[in-house]
Amino acid sequence: DIQMTQSPSSLSAPVGDRVSITCRASQGIRSDLGWYQQKPGKAPKRLIYAASSLQSGVPSRFSGSGSGTEFTLTISSLQPEDFATYYCLQHNTYPWTFGPGTKVEIK
Amino acid sequence: EVQLVESGGGLAQPGRSLRLSCAASGFIFGDYAMHWVRQAPGKGLEWVSGITWNSGSIGYADSVKGRFTISRDNAKNSLYLQMNTLRVEDTAFYFCAKLGGTSPNTDYWGQGILVTVSS
Numbered sequence: 001d002i003q004m005t006q007s008p009s010s011l012s013a014p015v016g017d018r019v020s021i022t023c024r025a026s027q028g029i030r031s032d033l034g035w036y037q038q039k040p041g042k043a044p045k046r047l048i049y050a051a052s053s054l055q056s057g058v059p060s061r062f063s064g065s066g067s068g069t070e071f072t073l074t075i076s077s078l079q080p081e082d083f084a085t086y087y088c089l090q091h092n093t094y095p096w097t098f099g100p101g102t103k104v105e106i107k
Numbered sequence: 108e109v110q111l112v113e114s115g116g117g118l119a120q121p122g123r124s125l126r127l128s129c130a131a132s133g134f135i136f137g138d139y140a141m142h143w144v145r146q147a148p149g150k151g152l153e154w155v156s157g158i159t160w161n162s163g164s165i166g167y168a169d170s171v172k173g174r175f176t177i178s179r180d181n182a183k184n185s186l187y188l189q190m191n192t193l194r195v196e197d198t199a200f201y202f203c204a205k206l207g208g209t210s211p212n213t214d215y216w217g218q219g220i221l222v223t224v225s226s
Binding site for chain 1: 151168204211
């Protein structure tokens, strides 16, 4: 099975900062990765698909990069509404696996 | 409007069974793969199981393999999860989801239903 790791597990940053979250796969998954945002009490929302494509309707401050085993989600200028938990999801091979999550908090 | 509505959750004792259902509307259910994802209270997301549009390919997380069975009835626009030999660690909110995978199409998620396994 493919294991996903994320770093950092949490981060604290002020509004306006550029932040990056990394996701690593235990084996190559091409670009079969999505990034999700989840706010408390809500279902997750996909931000990025195919590792680097922006989901329709998602602000352009979100971007994704990477392929193979290392992936990055970047928020170019953190906004108040971006404080949430972020997860990566690999869908290259069953079983699909989520990363453990990164909680982004206000500094 | 796409809707995914889960039902069948609740309290079960360890070792017992529950069957979750998900009623889909607002899209051509039979055209898409569907998934179950769970989240224990205060914890991260865990993909549980997925099934292709024609049930030709099915996958399970290691944590539920051999105990849970996913199925679908395209004529009834419904997705199911038969959960047998429940364990305390299966306690979670269970989400029915149409996940986009490689497609640019928007994901859709149900509101989630709580399954509590306790004696």
